[in-house]
Structures are given as structure tokens and as C-alpha cells.
Amino acid sequence: MDSYTYRSNGLAALLATSAVFLGLQLYLNFPLTRILDKGLPIMSASIITAVVLSIGLYVKAIRTKAMRSEYGQTGSHVIDLFAGAETNARIGPLDIKTAVIRASLISAIIYNSLLIYREAQGKELDQISINVALAAALQIIYCLDFVVFESTLLSSFTVNHDGTGLWLILYSALFPFWITLIPKYLFLSKSAHNVWVASAAGLLFTIGYLIHRISNYQKAAFKRNSSSVSSADVIHSRSSSLFKGGLWGKVRHPNYLGALLVYTSWVLLALGSAPLHWIPFAILIAVVIEVLVQVSRVETRCQDRHASAWNVYSSQVKQRLIPKVF
Numbered sequence: 001m002d003s004y005t006y007r008s009n010g011l012a013a014l015l016a017t018s019a020v021f022l023g024l025q026l027y028l029n030f031p032l033t034r035i036l037d038k039g040l041p042i043m044s045a046s047i048i049t050a051v052v053l054s055i056g057l058y059v060k061a062i063r064t065k066a067m068r069s070e071y072g073q074t075g076s077h078v079i080d081l082f083a084g085a086e087t088n089a090r091i092g093p094l095d096i097k098t099a100v101i102r103a104s105l106i107s108a109i110i111y112n113s114l115l116i117y118r119e120a121q122g123k124e125l126d127q128i129s130i131n132v133a134l135a136a137a138l139q140i141i142y143c144l145d146f147v148v149f150e151s152t153l154l155s156s157f158t159v160n161h162d163g164t165g166l167w168l169i170l171y172s173a174l175f176p177f178w179i180t181l182i183p184k185y186l187f188l189s190k191s192a193h194n195v196w197v198a199s200a201a202g203l204l205f206t207i208g209y210l211i212h213r214i215s216n217y218q219k220a221a222f223k224r225n226s227s228s229v230s231s232a233d234v235i236h237s238r239s240s241s242l243f244k245g246g247l248w249g250k251v252r253h254p255n256y257l258g259a260l261l262v263y264t265s266w267v268l269l270a271l272g273s274a275p276l277h278w279i280p281f282a283i284l285i286a287v288v289i290e291v292l293v294q295v296s297r298v299e300t301r302c303q304d305r306h307a308s309a310w311n312v313y314s315s316q317v318k319q320r321l322i323p324k325v326f
Contacts, residue, residue, distance in 0.1 A: 010102050010150040017106055033118045036111070036184075039177060046173040054081060054166035057096065061085035069163030084163020097164045100172040101153070105143045107176035112136040112143075115183050130198050131191045131273040135183035135266055138205050142262055145213060152220040157298050178283070182266045185279050197272030201265045208261025211247060215254035218246040235316075237309035242302075244313055251319045253298065256291050260321070263287040295320055 024030040035042070058081045071083040089096045119132045146153055153159060162168055222229050222243040233245025247254035263284065270280040299320070302310045320326055 008150040008154070010105070010147040013102060014106050014109065014144075014147050017110065021110065033114055033121070036114055036118060043174070043177045046177075047170065050170040050173040051166065053096070053100075054084075054169050057089045057164060058085050061089065069165070070161070071163050080165070082166045084165025084168060086164055087161065088159075089164035097159060097162075097168065098150075098154070100169055101158075102147070102150070104172040104175045105146050108143045108179055109140050109147070111176050111180050112140045112183060115180065115187060119187060129186065129191060130193050130195065131269055132183055132186045134198050134202065135186055135269050136180075138202070138262075138266060138269075139179060139183065142205075142209065145209070149213075149216065152216050155220060155223050157294070157301065161301060181279050181283065182270045185270060185277065186273060189275060189277075191273040194273045197269060201269035201272070204268060205262055205265035208258045208265060210258070211254055212258025212262060215247040215258060218248060219243060219255070235309045235312050237306065237312075240306045240309055242306055242309045242313050244317060249317060250323055251321055252314070252317050253295050253320055256295055257321045260287065260291050291321070 021032055025032050058077075062085065069084050069087045073085070074080055074083075087097075113136070115136045116133055119136075120128050158168070222234075222245075226234065226241060226243075229243065229245060233243060233249070235242045235244055251257055264287075267280045267284045270277075306313075
């Protein structure tokens with residue numbers, strides 16, 4: 001596998017982007033909340049950009065014979081375009097995959113911030129919807145985690161193995177729009193204050209976020225310096241080693257469990273605070289399917305790469321996501 005150098009400057013990019021938006025508001029008197037009303041044209045432009053960029057990267061990969069993605073070498077132009085011909089497609093020093101993921105996260109943070117601003121605009125504190133503000137704030141916290149701890153993202157399955165194709169780029173382009181459907185739905189439905197639902201959603205989010213953050217920290221620490229980990233928490237084989245300590249000794253994919261709980265907390269907030277609608281259900285179903293598919297892909301990859309070590313790990317940690325259940 002090729003070795004690349006990355007700059008983990010996601011937080012700097014977020015601060016710079018925020019400064020630009022604040023400058024537009026303060027010095028040019030540009031109504032930033034108008035962006036919230038232009039969701040469809042902005043999303044359409046994002047889709048077109050994603051398709052054009054994907055095609056451009058695929059053509060570049062063919063011309064430079066840079067067909068390095070294990071998922072994008074089927075010989076079918078449609079499948080290879082969709083999966084991505086290169087794992088880490090670059091234009092000069094710019095890594096396209098990490099750039100689009102970063103842009104996606106920053107866009108979601110900006111969008112949610114504008115939603116909170118619109119909800120609070122011209123209102124007294126007791127008039128602001130707790131549900132809208134909480135849903136948007138929780139999404140900001142979750143997205144901000146990936147921006148602040150961007151270095152841990154570089155060891156993820158997505159960055160290291162997924163191709164930079166239409167699927168990944170289009171998913172990143174649409175992420176800020178579908179993830180913010182819940183706070184926007186709560187805003188448009190004018191949901192009443194519900195402290196109990198908000199408290200339950202906040203608690204579930206906190207549990208999920210802590211599982212997500214701790215598991216990612218533990219795995220990153222192991223990859224950064226495996227000698228710092230107790231030998232009892234490592235499964236060794238002839239060519240590889242696997243970490244089985246901490247939360248990774250409870251379930252095989254605690255990071256995905258944490259993410260699933262986080263998304264569920266947002267859905268709970270929507271279902272318990274506003275009239276029943278298909279949007280929260282659709283989001284939850286989509287997230288569950290996405291997590292299950294990703295778990296399957298990661299396990300297949302681990303079986304191929306780690307073989308005997310993975311077999312030992314699977315026999316010791318039997319549950320994939322939920323202790324004593326699945």
C-alpha cells in the first residue's frame with residue numbers, strides 16, 4: 001500500500017470557513033439564514049459537482065493507470081466509477097477523499113449553526129425550542145468530533161480501503177442535507193417543548209458519543225504505539241496483531257455501536273417531540289442498514305488480512321455490536 005502524508009488541519013479549515021461566513025454577515029450584511037431556504041438548489045449543485053468530480057477522477061485513474069482500489073478493478077466502467085478506481089485519489093498534494101469528507105462535516109456544522117441562529121432570532125430565551133436547539137447542537141458536537149480528532153479518521157476503514165468513487169463523493173455531498181433533516185423537521189413542525197424527551201435523547205447521545213470517542217481513542221493509541229498496550233490486550237499472529245482491550249474486548253465494533261446510539265438519539269428526539277412522520281423512521285432504517293453493511297465489509301476485510309488472529313478474536317469477542325445480543 002502506498003504511503004501518503006496528510007495535514008490534519010480540519011479545525012483550522014472550520015475556523016476559516018466560519019470567519020468567512022461571519023465576515024459576510026457583519027461587513028456585507030448578507031443574510032446567512034437565507035442559505036437554509038436554498039437547500040434544494042445547493043443540494044442539486046452538490047450532486048452535479050460530485051458526479052463531475054467522480055468522472056474526472058475515474059478518467060484520470062485510467063489515463064495514469066492508477067487503478068489501485070481493490071473494489072474498483074472489476075472491469076465494469078459503471079461499477080468501477082461507482083466504487084472508485086483509486087483508494088487515495090490526489091490532485092497534486094490534495095487528497096480528494098479527506099477533502100470531501102472534511103467539507104461535508106464542516107457544511108453540516110455550519111448548517112446546524114445557522115438553524116440554531118434562525119430559531120433564536122428575535123426570540124426570548126424561553127421561546128426558543130429546546131428540541132430544535134438540542135438536535136442541532138448534538139449534531140454539531142458529533143461532526144466537530146471528526147474535525148477536531150481528524151487524525152484518528154485517517155486510520156478508518158473508509159480512508160484506508162474505500163475507493164474515491166461516485167458512492168463516497170456523492171454520500172459526502174449529500175451528508176449535510178440528510179443529516180440535518182431531523183433538526184429542520186423539528187424547526188418546521190414547531191414542536192412543543194418536551195424536557196423529558198430532550199433529557200432522554202441527551203443521555204442516549206452522551207452514552208453513544210462516549211463509546212464512539214473512547215473506542216476510537218483506544219484503537220488510535222494502539223495503532224500509534226502498540227508497545228504501550230498490555231500484551232494481554234493484543235492477539236498476535238505471524239504477520240499481524242489485533243487489539244482486544246478496552247471496549248474492543250466487549251464487542252468487535254464499538255465505534256459503530258456508538259455511532260448507532262448517537263443517530264438513534266436524534267431520531268428519538270424527533271419522534272418524541274413532533275407529530276409522527278416518515279423522515280425520522282427513514283433515517284433510522286438507513287443508518288441501521290449502513291452500519292450493518294459496514295460491519296460486514298470490515299469483518300470480511302479483517303478475515304482476509306488477519307486470518308488466524310481474526311479467528312481467535314472472533315472466538316473471544318463473539319458479539320459484533322451489542323453485548324450478549326448481536
